[in-house]
Amino acid sequence: GQNIDQPTEMTATEGAIVQINCTYQTSGFNGLFWYQQHAGEAPTFLSYNVLDGLEEKGRFSSFLSRSKGYSYLLLKELQMKDSASYLCAVMDSNYQLIWGAGTKLIIKP
Amino acid sequence: EAGVTQFPSHSVIEKGQTVTLRCDPISGHDNLYWYRRVMGKEIKFLLHFVKESKQDESGMPNNRFLAERTGGTYSTLKVQPAELEDSGVYFCASSQILKQPGANVLTFGAGSRLTVL
Numbered sequence: 361g362q363n364i365d366q367p368t369e370m371t372a373t374e375g376a377i378v379q380i381n382c383t384y385q386t387s388g389f390n391g392l393f394w395y396q397q398h399a400g401e402a403p404t405f406l407s408y409n410v411l412d413g414l415e416e417k418g419r420f421s422s423f424l425s426r427s428k429g430y431s432y433l434l435l436k437e438l439q440m441k442d443s444a445s446y447l448c449a450v451m452d453s454n455y456q457l458i459w460g461a462g463t464k465l466i467i468k469p
Numbered sequence: 470e471a472g473v474t475q476f477p478s479h480s481v482i483e484k485g486q487t488v489t490l491r492c493d494p495i496s497g498h499d500n501l502y503w504y505r506r507v508m509g510k511e512i513k514f515l516l517h518f519v520k521e522s523k524q525d526e527s528g529m530p531n532n533r534f535l536a537e538r539t540g541g542t543y544s545t546l547k548v549q550p551a552e553l554e555d556s557g558v559y560f561c562a563s564s565q566i567l568k569q570p571g572a573n574v575l576t577f578g579a580g581s582r583l584t585v586l
Contacts, residue, residue, distance in 0.1 A: 393574075395577075402472070402473070402576075402577040402578055402579045403512075403560070404577070405574050405575070408574065447512065451573075454525075455573070456514055456525065457514065457575070459511045459512040459513070460511055461509070461510060461511040462511070
C-alpha cells in the first residue's frame with residue numbers, strides 16, 4: 361500500500377532551526393510537495409521537489425532523496441507565525457496526491 | 470486573483486439529513502479536486518474533475534456522496550443521507566492543466582467543516 365510518514369508533533373524555540381522529516385512508499389513518484397496549514401485555514405503551497413537535492417526558498421528549504429524515499433522541510437529563524445501543521449504529500453504514478461497526516465509544529469518564545 | 474472559495478465554512482446537521490457543499494475554483498483552473506480530512510487523520514482524496522468531467526472518483530466513499538460540476542465552473546458535493554462518520558473537513562482545490570502534470574500545484578480552499586450529530 362501507499363504510505364507517507366511524518367512526526368505527529370514537534371516543538372521548537374523562536375529563532376531556532378527545525379527539520380521536519382517525511383518518508384514515503386508510493387506507487388511511482390511524480391514529485392513531493394510540502395504544504396503549510398494554519399488552524400482553520402486552507403493548506404498553502406510551500407515547496408515542490410522532483411529531483412534529488414535541496415531547494416531553498418527564503419527561510420524554508422526542502423530536501424529530497426528519491427532512492428531513500430525521504431524528504432525533509434527545514435525552517436530557519438523560526439517565528440511565532442510558523443506555528444502550524446506541515447503536510448507532506450507525494451504525487452504517485454497516476455498523478456494523484458498521497459498525503460501524510462501532517463506535523464503540528466509548536467513554536468515557543 | 471480570488472482564491473478557491475468554499476461554502477459553508479461550517480455545517481452542523483443531524484444524521485439522515487442532506488448537506489450540499491459548494492466550491493468555486495480559481496477562474497481558469499480546469500482541475501478541481503475534493504478532499505476530506507477526518508480529525509487527526511491524513512487528507513484523503515475523494516475525486517477529481519477536469520472541467521465538467523469526472524476524471525477520477527475512486528476516493529468517493531459510497532453512493533451517498535454525489536459531486537457535480539455543471540458547466541465546468543463551480544462544483545457541489547452532496548451528502549445524502551449524512552452519517553456520523555461523514556464528519557470532517559471537506560477541502561476543495563483547483564489547478565491549471567499543465568504540460569508537466571507532476572508540477573501541478575494545488576490551491577486549496579479553507580474547507581467546509583461538516584459535523585453530523
